[in-house]
Amino acid sequence: MPADTLPAYVPYDGSSKPFTIGLLQLEPERWIEPDGELAEQVLLKRRLVAEHGEHVLRAEPGTQEAQQEVLDLLTEYLPQHHPEHYSLNDARMAVAGVDTDIADETMTPLHRAGLLVQDDLVIMRKGENGWRIAAAFLAFPSSWRLSEKFGLPMDEVHAPVPGFEGGSRNAGLINRMFDNLSADRIVVRWNWSVNWSHALYHPNAASEEEKHAVPPEKAVIRVERQTLRKLPVSGDILFTIRIYLDPVSAILAQPNAADLAVSMADQLEAMSDAEVAYKGLTEKRAELVGLLRQKEAVNTLAG
Template sequence: MTIRQPTHTPYDGSSKLFTIGLKPLELERWIEVDEFLLPHLAEKRRLYAEIPEKVFVEEHGTRDAQQEVLDLLSAYLPAKYPESHRAAGSTVEVIGLEGAVDEPPSGLREAPLFRASLLVQEDLILMRRGGNGWRLAAGSLCFPSSWSLLEKFGKPLQEIHAPVPGFGPGTRPADLINRMFDGLQGQAVERFNWSIQADDALNHPLYSAQRIDRATNRPTRFADGDINAHAFIRVERQTLRKLPVSRDILFTIRIHLDPLSVLARHADRIALAASFAEQLNALDQAQLDYKGLTADRDRLVGYLAQMAKGA
């Protein structure tokens, strides 16, 4: 993986974990494209070929809304990113993937959301309003952060968020999220989520298996305690945008992966490491369990504390 400065650092205190944290988003900044576009799209194509039923779902009657997403992206991408996307008839193609042949299972090629998903690094989720609130009606989720598209398909928001501490059915955050979805109009919003994982895998449907550290004889994700070699910061940039015709909501999720060690070379490394450690220390037991950090939180905090001291 190419080592570079992080694109986003929400662990600086600007986006606290287990908060809603929605902020206005200018549509000009809706989709992100970087130097990993082609390898990320190649990974999507591999997943579509190997496990299509796990990374794409759709309800009957969502194709018009899916087409709306494809149309929006076809207009947006060549204008915003002419160096990576160009118009091709009524749609758009990714420069460098011209003539690439995709052979998804029968029926998937005709799904506009499938075609849209192979234009961007983001995962694309369609939420539709029904009697039980906003439900997951269609989606391309190639890069999940420890959740399953099949398990969430067709479920309303309050059930989707049931495993999240403090966000389950009947909680104030669950009610607020539903009201925010209802109130979303022409504007877009964004939020960030972040976690730590023990590899650089984009497709991360489950927490990394824990191993026994030989030095401490305790379970850990990080073999032999080598956090510097194995820990990656997983940042999710999420956006919400209500589609103008269908009135469905498009939820996008863009994954950024950075080695934890990259913070040591950041100009603001002391402040970033201190904030990161402080937020990890603030997580309660249920939150640690949900993030899969129960066994490793203290070790991570110690590593970051040393960095914050300039060590």
């Protein structure tokens, strides 16, 4: 994000605090939101699948129909709501000038669907142990690996997250929300974290050595826009994840930089030790908060 460009979303302004569920109703026309980086990111997804295979794209047997349901949903939705980016001609979809054969049976339906959008696509299916990851096109993971989470129920997926362990109130809320989600609703939530490199494909948390080498002004706020909708035929849930990378230096050049700095600093300072450790900020929180407080102080004096 260049310094003269406004961020797409700013959940770090306090509107979406870390370690909360924070679901909101989403209008159908805002479900998928392509932008000027669509072609670049679709080409990157093609390359990542070729390079990493099952680490990016994986599906259980028996999910073919649900995958096709996702592909059909996107094929209908995208040209209708975003004709400036998409056009459909028989079985070929032009995606910002990049041609995709949506009938190419050498690729799974989820593979084809994932090459239409900037979002990652995850199909959740309910079993005896709750909702699990049954199929996924995960090109842009946020410090986690598909191979480690695939097939696991939500309680186990979220087990490392403070406050979301199995048996916790938040874990129960997630399971009930999945159970009660109707096919005529789409919900959205945001998450944000701090990265130390500007990379969409980010399966590994940065090492302490890597973080130590990056000054706080070079940090990147990684924003996740997550949507959930129940597929009407299969009854599975489609979970989409769109990643935005906002360099801290660019955020602090925005007109409302002082407000954003105050909010981020307050939230970082309010995190428990367990939350700070989970976010990988144990060694860098004080340094980052210091930068944000400095911006706050400079703007206060200037005012």
